[in-house]
Amino acid sequence: MSRSKVNTAADVNEFRIIPSSKYEFGCNDEGTPKKRLIVFEDDNQAYVRQYTDLGTTKNLWSCLNCKKNSKFNNNLFMAPTNHTCTPITYQEAIEQQNLIKAKKAPKQNVGGGGNAEESDDVQM
Numbered sequence: 327m328s329r330s331k332v333n334t335a336a337d338v339n340e341f342r343i344i345p346s347s348k349y350e351f352g353c354n355d356e357g358t359p360k361k362r363l364i365v366f367e368d369d370n371q372a373y374v375r376q377y378t379d380l381g382t383t384k385n386l387w388s389c390l391n392c393k394k395n396s397k398f399n400n401n402l403f404m405a406p407t408n409h410t411c412t413p414i415t416y417q418e419a420i421e422q423q424n425l426i427k428a429k430k431a432p433k434q435n436v437g438g439g440g441n442a443e444e445s446d447d448v449q450m
């Protein structure tokens with residue numbers, strides 16, 4: 327027997343609206359920018375929850391921890407309020423970002439003293 331889920335009004339309204347000043351973008355695990363969203367908690371901005379872009383045309387995102395769905399409505403982020411996960415500190419989120427960026431950075435063994443880096447390709 328399949329358990330049918332009734333779409334009650336309570337389900338629909340369990341979002342809070344996050345203005346762009348209360349979230350910031352980060353990289354996902356693959357290091358792709360703007361595929362992760364770091365959203366500050368309402369009551370304590372030392373804490374955040376993170377969302378990942380599901381890559382759908384409907385601009386759906388999902389909580390990294392408990393997979394609750396959320397979405398963008400123009401620049402407003404509709405964050406679910408019924409998380410089953412607990413927020414992490416902003417510090418942790420930033421450390422994760424740093425780790426991702428460190429992983430993504432090309433690992434080059436710079437031997438000797440010569441700077442063999444590509445020169446900046448400034449156009450114009």
Ligand SMILES: [Zn+2]
Pocket residue numbers: 375389390391392393394409410411412
């Ligand atoms: Zn969650």
